[in-house]
Amino acid sequence: MQVQTQFSKSAQHYDEYNIVQQQVVDHQVALCTEQPTRILDLGCGTGALFKSISWNLKQLVAIDFSDEMLKYHPSGDHIELIKGDFNDETLFKSLGEYQFDRIFSASSLQWAKDLDQTFQLIKEFNAPISFSIFTQKTFAKIFETAGINPLLRDVKMVLNTAEKYFDIKSEVVTYRLPFSNSLDMLRYIKASGVSGGRNILNYKQINHLLREYPLDHLEFEVLFIHN
Numbered sequence: 001m002q003v004q005t006q007f008s009k010s011a012q013h014y015d016e017y018n019i020v021q022q023q024v025v026d027h028q029v030a031l032c033t034e035q036p037t038r039i040l041d042l043g044c045g046t047g048a049l050f051k052s053i054s055w056n057l058k059q060l061v062a063i064d065f066s067d068e069m070l071k072y073h074p075s076g077d078h079i080e081l082i083k084g085d086f087n088d089e090t091l092f093k094s095l096g097e098y099q100f101d102r103i104f105s106a107s108s109l110q111w112a113k114d115l116d117q118t119f120q121l122i123k124e125f126n127a128p129i130s131f132s133i134f135t136q137k138t139f140a141k142i143f144e145t146a147g148i149n150p151l152l153r154d155v156k157m158v159l160n161t162a163e164k165y166f167d168i169k170s171e172v173v174t175y176r177l178p179f180s181n182s183l184d185m186l187r188y189i190k191a192s193g194v195s196g197g198r199n200i201l202n203y204k205q206i207n208h209l210l211r212e213y214p215l216d217h218l219e220f221e222v223l224f225i226h227n
């Protein structure tokens, strides 16, 4: 299943399952020391960034490639919801006339196919950035128990790529989400869309995982990048 399809399927219940993403976006907004009023949000989902911002905005341009996610995003005169793909150069060309005080992306850029290209295109806006990106140690014990390679880029690789284009500060935060049993944990992974819809485990691996997963929680590793 494509990443886009999986997020569209998760949209209706996304707000019930985005427990970690909510903590992530709150931290991201807290790291922002000024109060930018013209904002671009890449991979906006159902509006976690907008809901986390406490000051008045003049303009929010919220981008997502899932119609379903956009459907649940708050709307308003100062909110422009645009269906677009941050892997696609034409999105950035179509936004060429906009001026932003800050570009946010919360819990989304780990799905960039070519992060180097996406960062390069974002740099063209010449605006400060605030990104949170899930990195390799997310679900580390699941991958280890199942004997498969991690899905996401490691912190160093993301930082090296970001530093080519931005003068940044960074921070890595790990989050834990407790579960009473492994089945609930696997249901959460599916419903939250955090696996990006990739069927990373086959039936046999899932059964093995349900029996052998040694932790009572899921682990998430998030890299915060800002300037």
Ligand SMILES: C[S@@+](CC[C@H](N)C(=O)[O-])C[C@H]1O[C@@H](n2cnc3c(N)ncnc32)[C@H](O)[C@@H]1O
Pocket: 003, 004, 007, 008, 018, 021, 022, 025, 042, 043, 044, 045, 046, 047, 048, 049, 063, 064, 065, 066, 069, 084, 085, 086, 087, 105, 106, 107, 108, 111, 112, 193, 194
């Ligand atoms: C984990 S959700 C995060 C949503 C929101 N920013 C939050 O903090 O709750 C990731 C979002 O990125 C969107 N997304 C993933 N890849 C994308 C792409 N290539 N272009 C645009 N949106 C994308 C998904 O549709 C989804 O809404």
